[in-house]
Amino acid sequence: MIALRLSEIARITGGEVFDPVSALDGGSARDARVDPLVDGPVVTDSREAAQGSLYIARVGENLDGHQFAGAARSRGAVAALSTRPVAELASVVVPDVQAAFVALAHGLVERNPQAVVIGITGSSGKTGTKDLLWSVLQSHGETVANVGSLNSEVGVPLTICRITATTEYLVLEMGARGAGHIDYLTRIARPQIGVVLNVGSAHVGEFGSREAIGKAKSELVQALPATGFAVLNTDDPIVWGMASQTRAHVIGVGRSADAAVRALNVRLDQQGRPSFDLVTGAASAPVSLSLHGEHYVGNALAVAAVALTVGMSLTQVATALGEARPLSRWRMEVQERADGVMIVNDAYNANPDSMRAALEALAAMGHDRRTWAVLGEMLELGAESVTEHDNMGRLAMRLGISRVVAVGQGARPVHDGASDQASSGSSGSSEDQSTWVPDTDAAYQLLRKQLAPGDIVLVKSSRDAGLRWLGDRLLADTGSEVPS
Numbered sequence: 001m002i003a004l005r006l007s008e009i010a011r012i013t014g015g016e017v018f019d020p021v022s023a024l025d026g027g028s029a030r031d032a033r034v035d036p037l038v039d040g041p042v043v044t045d046s047r048e049a050a051q052g053s054l055y056i057a058r059v060g061e062n063l064d065g066h067q068f069a070g071a072a073r074s075r076g077a078v079a080a081l082s083t084r085p086v087a088e089l090a091s092v093v094v095p096d097v098q099a100a101f102v103a104l105a106h107g108l109v110e111r112n113p114q115a116v117v118i119g120i121t122g123s124s125g126k127t128g129t130k131d132l133l134w135s136v137l138q139s140h141g142e143t144v145a146n147v148g149s150l151n152s153e154v155g156v157p158l159t160i161c162r163i164t165a166t167t168e169y170l171v172l173e174m175g176a177r178g179a180g181h182i183d184y185l186t187r188i189a190r191p192q193i194g195v196v197l198n199v200g201s202a203h204v205g206e207f208g209s210r211e212a213i214g215k216a217k218s219e220l221v222q223a224l225p226a227t228g229f230a231v232l233n234t235d236d237p238i239v240w241g242m243a244s245q246t247r248a249h250v251i252g253v254g255r256s257a258d259a260a261v262r263a264l265n266v267r268l269d270q271q272g273r274p275s276f277d278l279v280t281g282a283a284s285a286p287v288s289l290s291l292h293g294e295h296y297v298g299n300a301l302a303v304a305a306v307a308l309t310v311g312m313s314l315t316q317v318a319t320a321l322g323e324a325r326p327l328s329r330w331r332m333e334v335q336e337r338a339d340g341v342m343i344v345n346d347a348y349n350a351n352p353d354s355m356r357a358a359l360e361a362l363a364a365m366g367h368d369r370r371t372w373a374v375l376g377e378m379l380e381l382g383a384e385s386v387t388e389h390d391n392m393g394r395l396a397m398r399l400g401i402s403r404v405v406a407v408g409q410g411a412r413p414v415h416d417g418a419s420d421q422a423s424s425g426s427s428g429s430s431e432d433q434s435t436w437v438p439d440t441d442a443a444y445q446l447l448r449k450q451l452a453p454g455d456i457v458l459v460k461s462s463r464d465a466g467l468r469w470l471g472d473r474l475l476a477d478t479g480s481e482v483p484s
């Protein structure tokens with residue numbers, strides 16, 4: 001956070017300073033009080049307040065943030081941004097907290113004009129790519145990126161407010177649940193570089209169609225200036241089609257010959273970790289990722305394009321990509337138990353694209369080991385839901401996954417598809433290969449009985465389905481360490 005006096009925050013946000021102490025004594029103490037210096041983190045959750053914090057009092061559906069001003073103060077917050085005065089803290093009172101919060105973030109990023117702002121969007125892999133980009137860029141210069149998946153109208157300004165006077169790169173994951181959302185985010189901090197990873201069917205239930213999703217994602221490249229760079233996946237026709245919708249320089253990334261930054265000779269090791277030659281123009285450098293799944297190749301190419309654009313050399317980029325480790329939990333998190341059972345916990349979230357990618361990674365990791373796909377429901381798929389789940393069951397069988405365990409009512413079509421595909425195949429009976437269980441407890445009991453040393457278990461579902469805890473529970477079974 002770039003330190004600001006409360007009076008400056010009032011000026012930036014157009015709000016009015018209200019000081020509960022001076023109000024109590026009729027204003028006579030006002031001059032005696034120091035205009036508080038906000039130099040701690042800007043927070044919307046009072047539990048995250050620290051010394052010097054500004055507490056943003058948002059009013060949500062269920063809770064009124066103004067009630068937690070005291071809790072924020074007890075953790076060190078020195079001021080609030082609110083729609084009405086609070087008794088516990090000096091505050092800047094504004095008519096619209098969200099608008100003021102955004103104005104503050106905008107004001108802060110303007111105070112560090114040399115910071116390169118990079119926006120990342122796409123249907124799958126934003127957080128994983130953001131983590132990878134943070135790892136690579138911070139080897140080159142001070143980098144601020146969102147924590148976890150904070151990619152909304154709250155998460156983006158929160159991240160921007162973490163900028164310092166010496167930040168060189170500001171990496172912002174941008175999520176969209178509808179038209180105009182990304183445009184809104186890009187107005188808070190104008191990106192110079194925009195990355196669009198893919199356009200899939202995540203949230204298609206809300207958007208209506210894949211085209212509508214593509215349109216929403218294209219708002220990122222439309223916001224770029226002519227001096228900016230649009231990093232676009234050449235392997236995704238909707239994304240590559242965005243090349244004509246931007247004034248910025250276009251950098252294609254992917255496997256195709258159209259791509260300026262390419263991956264050649266992609267191969268996976270026994271743990272599903274990709275190696276490839278990173279190629280740009282006539283130059284090439286070998287890369288070995290520590291991340292699991294072939295889908296990380298595309299993400300790594302996008303990261304490489306950004307890193308090359310800001311001036312890193314090809315060798316620096318290749319080295320930094322290889323050194324990057326997984327940062328956010330439950331994304332292709334691969335851990336082996338003492339008894340040799342390997343758990344692949346990819347249950348942070350799921351949509352058909354990321355589930356397909358995870359199943360392919362599992363199949364690649366399988367070789368001569370028995371593979372289990374423990375799959376929960378993919379949410380928000382609208383009318384396509386049953387078909388998409390059915391397709392996943394079929395795909396698992398086609399990929400040669402040994403056992404499918406579909407968990408919960410919404411995942412029942414996964415079992416139906418898998419059973420149908422298995423019975424039309426030659427190997428084994430469909431009952432052996434696919435099972436449906438009503439909940440994660442039942443899945444746990446089944447797996448506890450049946451897992452044998454050497455098995456590999458993928459656990460994957462939308463975040464609301466709770467399978468990530470099943471993965472952690474299976475891992476803890478033999479006392480293996482779960483990273484915090």
Ligand SMILES: Nc1ncnc2c1ncn2[C@@H]1O[C@H](COP(=O)(O)OP(=O)(O)OP(=O)(O)O)[C@@H](O)[C@H]1O
Nearest residue numbers: 123124125126127128149295331346349353354357
């Ligand atoms: N390029 C990709 N294509 C398909 N799936 C991917 C890709 N990159 C990552 N994934 C998978 O997608 C899932 C979600 O990853 P991640 O959390 O990075 O995505 P996200 O776009 O940030 O999601 P959210 O919209 O929830 O923020 C993980 O299972 C991850 O392994």
Ligand SMILES: [Mg+2]
Nearest residue numbers: 126127149151
């Ligand atoms: Mg995310």
